[in-house]
Amino acid sequence: MSRRILGPFNRVEGDLNITLDFADGKVSAARVTAPLFRGFERILLGREPLDALAIVPRICGICSVSQSVAAANALSALYGISPPPNGLHVRNLVHAVENIADHLSHFYLFFMPDFARADYQSQPWHAGIFARFQAQRGSAVAPMLEARAILMRFMGSLAGHWPHTLCLQPGGVTKVVSAAERVRLQQWLRTFRRYLEQHTFGQPLEAIAALDSAEALAHYRQQAPKADFACFLDIADQLHLHTLGRSYDRFIAADAYAAPDGCWSPAGLWQNGSSQPLALDDISEDNHSSWLAGEGSAAPLHNDTVPLPDKAEGYSWSKAPRIAGAAAETGALARGLLRGENLLCDMVTRDGGNVLSRVVARLTEVARIVPQMEQWLAALQLDDAFQLATPTQPQHSQAIGLTEAARGMLGHWVALDAGRISRYQIIAPTTWNFSPRDSQSLPGPLEKALEGVEASDPQALQVQHIVRSFDPCQVCTTH
Amino acid sequence: MASKNKRLLWLQSGGCGGCTLSLLNAEAPSLFTTLADIGIELIWHPSFAEQSLDEAMQLLQRLANGDEPLDMLCLEGAVMTGAAGRFHLLPDGQAMSTLIEQLARRTSQVIAVGTCAAYGGISAAGDNLTGATGLNHSGNHPGGLLGGDFHAAGGLPVVNISGCPTHPGWVLETLALLASDSLKASDLDPLGRPRFYADKLVHHGCDKNEFYEFKASATAPGQMGCLMEHVGCKGTQAHADCNSRGWNGEGSCLTGGYPCINCTAPDFADPGHGFFSTPQVAGFPVGLPTDMPKAWFVALATLSKSATPARVRQNATRDRITVPPSLPKKNKA
Numbered sequence: 037m038s039r040r041i042l043g044p045f046n047r048v049e050g051d052l053n054i055t056l057d058f059a060d061g062k063v064s065a066a067r068v069t070a071p072l073f074r075g076f077e078r079i080l081l082g083r084e085p086l087d088a089l090a091i092v093p094r095i096c097g098i099c100s101v102s103q104s105v106a107a108a109n110a111l112s113a114l115y116g117i118s119p120p121p122n123g124l125h126v127r128n129l130v131h132a133v134e135n136i137a138d139h140l141s142h143f144y145l146f147f148m149p150d151f152a153r154a155d156y157q158s159q160p161w162h163a164g165i166f167a168r169f170q171a172q173r174g175s176a177v178a179p180m181l182e183a184r185a186i187l188m189r190f191m192g193s194l195a196g197h198w199p200h201t202l203c204l205q206p207g208g209v210t211k212v213v214s215a216a217e218r219v220r221l222q223q224w225l226r227t228f229r230r231y232l233e234q235h236t237f238g239q240p241l242e243a244i245a246a247l248d249s250a251e252a253l254a255h256y257r258q259q260a261p262k263a264d265f266a267c268f269l270d271i272a273d274q275l276h277l278h279t280l281g282r283s284y285d286r287f288i289a290a291d292a293y294a295a296p297d298g299c300w301s302p303a304g305l306w307q308n309g310s311s312q313p314l315a316l317d318d319i320s321e322d323n324h325s326s327w328l329a330g331e332g333s334a335a336p337l338h339n340d341t342v343p344l345p346d347k348a349e350g351y352s353w354s355k356a357p358r359i360a361g362a363a364a365e366t367g368a369l370a371r372g373l374l375r376g377e378n379l380l381c382d383m384v385t386r387d388g389g390n391v392l393s394r395v396v397a398r399l400t401e402v403a404r405i406v407p408q409m410e411q412w413l414a415a416l417q418l419d420d421a422f423q424l425a426t427p428t429q430p431q432h433s434q435a436i437g438l439t440e441a442a443r444g445m446l447g448h449w450v451a452l453d454a455g456r457i458s459r460y461q462i463i464a465p466t467t468w469n470f471s472p473r474d475s476q477s478l479p480g481p482l483e484k485a486l487e488g489v490e491a492s493d494p495q496a497l498q499v500q501h502i503v504r505s506f507d508p509c510q511v512c513t514t515h
Numbered sequence: 516m517a518s519k520n521k522r523l524l525w526l527q528s529g530g531c532g533g534c535t536l537s538l539l540n541a542e543a544p545s546l547f548t549t550l551a552d553i554g555i556e557l558i559w560h561p562s563f564a565e566q567s568l569d570e571a572m573q574l575l576q577r578l579a580n581g582d583e584p585l586d587m588l589c590l591e592g593a594v595m596t597g598a599a600g601r602f603h604l605l606p607d608g609q610a611m612s613t614l615i616e617q618l619a620r621r622t623s624q625v626i627a628v629g630t631c632a633a634y635g636g637i638s639a640a641g642d643n644l645t646g647a648t649g650l651n652h653s654g655n656h657p658g659g660l661l662g663g664d665f666h667a668a669g670g671l672p673v674v675n676i677s678g679c680p681t682h683p684g685w686v687l688e689t690l691a692l693l694a695s696d697s698l699k700a701s702d703l704d705p706l707g708r709p710r711f712y713a714d715k716l717v718h719h720g721c722d723k724n725e726f727y728e729f730k731a732s733a734t735a736p737g738q739m740g741c742l743m744e745h746v747g748c749k750g751t752q753a754h755a756d757c758n759s760r761g762w763n764g765e766g767s768c769l770t771g772g773y774p775c776i777n778c779t780a781p782d783f784a785d786p787g788h789g790f791f792s793t794p795q796v797a798g799f800p801v802g803l804p805t806d807m808p809k810a811w812f813v814a815l816a817t818l819s820k821s822a823t824p825a826r827v828r829q830n831a832t833r834d835r836i837t838v839p840p841s842l843p844k845k846n847k848a
Contacts, residue, residue, distance in 0.1 A: 043606030097533020192763030196771020210772030
């Protein structure tokens, strides 16, 4: 057996190292290390509850609104209020913009440049992919960034700026939308839709959302061969990406995009081909392999964050979240399965969660949510309230705030003592996906997905494709 | 313009990556086009570089050893100095803080991008047991990783583009000035911030200035009135041009309806009070504009409150204009 430590992984958010054990040319075990720790759960202690709104977005520059949504949801529960419909719609718009921007940045800037690398020079498709997706210089990069910047104008208009807005409050949002502003927002969204339909998909968004099987996806590839999504599907076919990076096939998601008539994306646990309700009481954190005090598993509201950098069993700053003692994968694929989307259910039934299905889930989610944003914009009742006043005193002393970041389920567990934050525990999506082993030695989802990979060179791009297919956000992981 | 491209290395340590993500918001032209236009070659950035793993480590080591030239170093995020650097380790077990120091001492120009890299920022808030600090400031005090008297080989101290996050314009305009060797020590304020944006106050150009003039105050975020008296706004003390420059096309914290928390200041994350409240003594805010005598503020505030038009007073506590400005008599129906 040989052992190699790999890092730093580029084109991920934050810092990541991975230790791989090899036997007989295959990965026999993987250990995922989150090497950076800042300690937000401690920075929050002793503060007034509403101060969480200023602190938690700064956990992450790539999904800061998601952190705000989780905190605002927890504070809504603490104060016993909920936003009016306009507040929910604006919150959803801002949140959707962030998640779409994440998906596009991942696809164009983080994931696709690997296929432009010289390692694939002998492939017949390489020259075209190099021209379009080379890191920084590919022809796809500047138009994507221009379209992204137009979409981000939603943040300037509705949220003041991005990242790190304070506009999301427990009672709604601090920004009222006027009729003239709605016209501007609609125009920006139309501009962004045109970009997607021209470059990313080569077809109307509704046609992408209607893809309902692996056969339909293959047919789409023939119809829009020049679209960036189709280019990826071609490569995926040639490199058999559907056989790469399978993990536990157990998927977890939280409610997201709450609207007056229910959530656009429902919570649940998907395993063995069917979904069941999400039991929050079953969620625990295990500090066994973390450079943190504590051995066994504990409910988040009973867990602490006390650094022990010299802990012998430790190999990551990340904790190991578990549901009913099991590791679970979270992300766009989990959301799509729990929304019951036929294409993703078909793909996962055939080949499980893998590099291909994770990327397909992200891009098809973009195609689905832009039309939904058009509806949220239209649903604003401009003469009505966007926010209810926050009561002066919290009504409860503990609460949970959940949502979905681009990368999956995000939870904030908050407890107060004498009106101040006495505990604030966060489980971020990549904490689920990139968790280390727990006290039962159970590997986390990425650790599991890397097991068995055939790679003569530990630095092989297959390993990197698997890692990046989860779109890791390491600054969230340890926070 | 410089005759030859400057080689820029961008590293991240104890931060959130938000300054990089904000940089991606650059418009007209977009980020990589702008860098090429201003004569900068981005030789490695964790989010955008082609090279990964051993290839990346070897490049970083060559740069740190001086085997390959480096003109500019940008650090995003605080330096983690606690527990002998264990709060941020490289894959070879070396402390990230060691690599940052080696590189900073070899590079012509050192740039701290964001309040974390400049002063410690949010990463240094609270009990700071991770020992998070800035490159050559720790909070308000000179020092940090490199020492308060540090000057890079090019002659400038660390250029502190503070802000949480930084505006893409602040970063790209500073880099353009540095790339053409046209940023002088006198162009930095006493906290090392480029004066082109730090000599302005967030208060300048604020949408709510009429409410400020009449001390017509909001009582909660989302109301139209001035947020200074009750809601914690520090726009009159915060050094930045947020309301004259605009974020994401047109925004600012104030146009978004919430207070400025002075995120370009070294100690913004530990204000000593709630972010959404204003400490008061005898009914007047403690944190007054820094260059205004308190007695004058009190006198003017009392006078202006007595002269507040009904329109301004009423709109101040509403979330939208309910009373429009009146027309001259000759225009009335």
